[in-house]
């Protein structure tokens with residue numbers, strides 16, 4: 001890591017996996033769902049190319065956590081390139097969908113680390129899918145949770161994801177992250 005990151009749920013090894021996907025793809029438009037104090041967000045923002053932009057979506061139920069997030073972004077000098085969106089993932093996806101007609105580009109990389117319940121994971125994939133570029137990538141944390149696996153596999157079963165894979169990086173003996181290539185929206 002180039003500089004100290006806020007506290008959070010990502011280990012350094014897991015972040016390295018996330019950042020290797022980022023560096024391979026060189027995304028221009030990145031969305032993160034579930035930012036908390038900004039650990040993964042700042043890691044992404046420090047590694048993304050200079051012209052890229054990161055939108056961070058979180059419900060931030062505790063205002064102090066939101067303030068800590070914005071402070072960390074400011075201290076890192078990244079306020080111009082990281083935009084917090086203080087709302088639920090589904091609301092943010094709907095805002096994005098309504099703007100999409102006028103948007104030149106879709107999302108290249110969508111990092112999912114928000115609602116880890118199976119329905120939440122499934123809905124995140126379903127609702128953000130229309131906003132993702134056809135060659136975009138979903139990458140999500142906590143594959144080791146059954147609920148995350150159920151949500152992802154439900155989306156896979158419905159064709160919302162055309163391919164799913166998991167990281168070699170492990171946590172408690174299970175892959176720590178998953179990735180998915182966008183399928184069809186069914187619309």
Ligand SMILES: C[S@@+](CC[C@H](N)C(=O)[O-])C[C@H]1O[C@@H](n2cnc3c(N)ncnc32)[C@H](O)[C@@H]1O
Nearest residue numbers: 008009034036039040058059088089113114115
């Ligand atoms: C595991 S933490 C994220 C950890 C963070 N990525 C890190 O690097 O430490 C999950 C976050 O998702 C947020 N969250 C949970 N459900 C959400 C939802 N439906 N929409 C947006 N954010 C949500 C929570 O407020 C919390 O900050």
